Amino acid sequence: MRLFWASARFQALKLRHSLDDLMVLVTLPLFTIAFMAIVTEAGRFDLAPYAVVGTGIMAIWSIALFVSGEIIDSERWNGTLDATVAAPASLATIVLGRIAVVTLISLFGLAESAFAAWAVFGVWVQVHHVGVFLLTLACTFFAMVGTAMIMSGFFVLARSAVQFQNSMSYPFYVLGGVFVPVAVLPGWLQPVSKVVFLSWAADLLRDCLQPAPVTQVLLRLGIILLLGAVAMAIGYVLIRRVLHRVRHQGTVSFT
């Protein structure tokens, strides 16, 4: 745990000096305004939660993709991966601690998005089921950390995958029902959405903003946790493979 907290503290300090890493949080209000404008012009204020939840989740995913996905590579570029690999500390735990901080900060995107909707359009999105909302956020946090672990390992193991990094945003926003519920997608895509944790998280968060009771809470939270746990296990395996590969090939550093 000491290692986890130390790496988390390091990441928090690092973020203070790297504005680019949190760029999504700077531009997020513009996304919120774009979506809110669409629903406002259509006279559908009831869809304001879609705009707020959608842009909030977009921030969480985007930051995980671009910051967490590059954690191991950044250690490599900075020349610190050598020392990290040589130390008895677990690289996976270090990555986990750093990803956890990045993901935690990205959750503020939801509040920021809600604020932008209120400040520009005067629409206040109310959380009707606070307990379920907080639980969903906690599960989303866990699942996002797990998924980011996969990205972190995958982008190092498969160098060509980095070319796809820029492209993993909108396809997942569509598949994950981030702005538009999965039910609106073509039928053949809907089963794929079920294995993307974002679809469960987005649905549940939107339900928490509606007055009607939220149904099947435990089942839905359980699925988010399950998908997150599977992702985290895969992430751990990938990071172990990264370590194995760089040790055997002598490619810990780029020099």
Add this chain to the structure above:
Amino acid sequence: MRAAIGDNARVLRYAFISAMADLRAIYTWRTWTFAWLLRMLAQVSMFALLGKMLGSAARTQYLLVGNAVLVMAFAVLAICASTAWERMAGTLPLLIASPTAPFVVFAGRSVQWLLDGVGCSLVSLFLLAPLFGVRLPMPAALLVVPLVVLIAVSVYCFGLVLASIALRAMRLRSLIANTGSLSLMVLAGVQVSVSFWPAPVQYLANVLPLTHGLQAVREVLADGRLADIGRQAALECSVALGWLVLAGLAFRHLAESGRRDGSIEFGG
């Protein structure tokens, strides 16, 4: 005069060659098609699905057309990054010291994004429109092709101004490009009509690239009058020219102030 034009044309040609080399280094046809283009298609589809969710065919068409044209701006504004790469590579002092105006080099240095952007826009529009039941009146709809090229050039000129800012604030280059493209997304009539916004915002929208060109595209697809289409295209040309002049001044100021205060250094 003729010699100067010839020199600038030669510089532009080499800048273009350099830009195309960049494009080949960044993408293979596979990564462009299955990664980048796929992302753009997903972006346009997401907004078109939003239109479907609103239960309106007109809204679906509005969002699909607007976003299909907009994705070009997302690609073209990578000019902020590719301009900043020159400074990172340490070539800026050499460009400033050379007899050619740096603006000429930078004006041609990032044209790869024009090809990229126009390709993404046209594929998105012509591929997704039938899938979402949006009617493309043929052969009139083919007029969209030169209009998208015109809009891309206009966004490129706007991007040159942003790139001149990115050269001064290198760490913010991505933020500058993203803010530029998202501002176009919000204000230029992509998601909602320009008249949705308060009057001062409308004035701003009218001097931004994309606004008039996109309106011309919408006129074409709505079987609009040729005079209206031509008027919007002419306005887009004027906006592009305005941004190009501004970009020229911005780059000249960058070079002059850099010479004066010694801020043009090797490396970023």
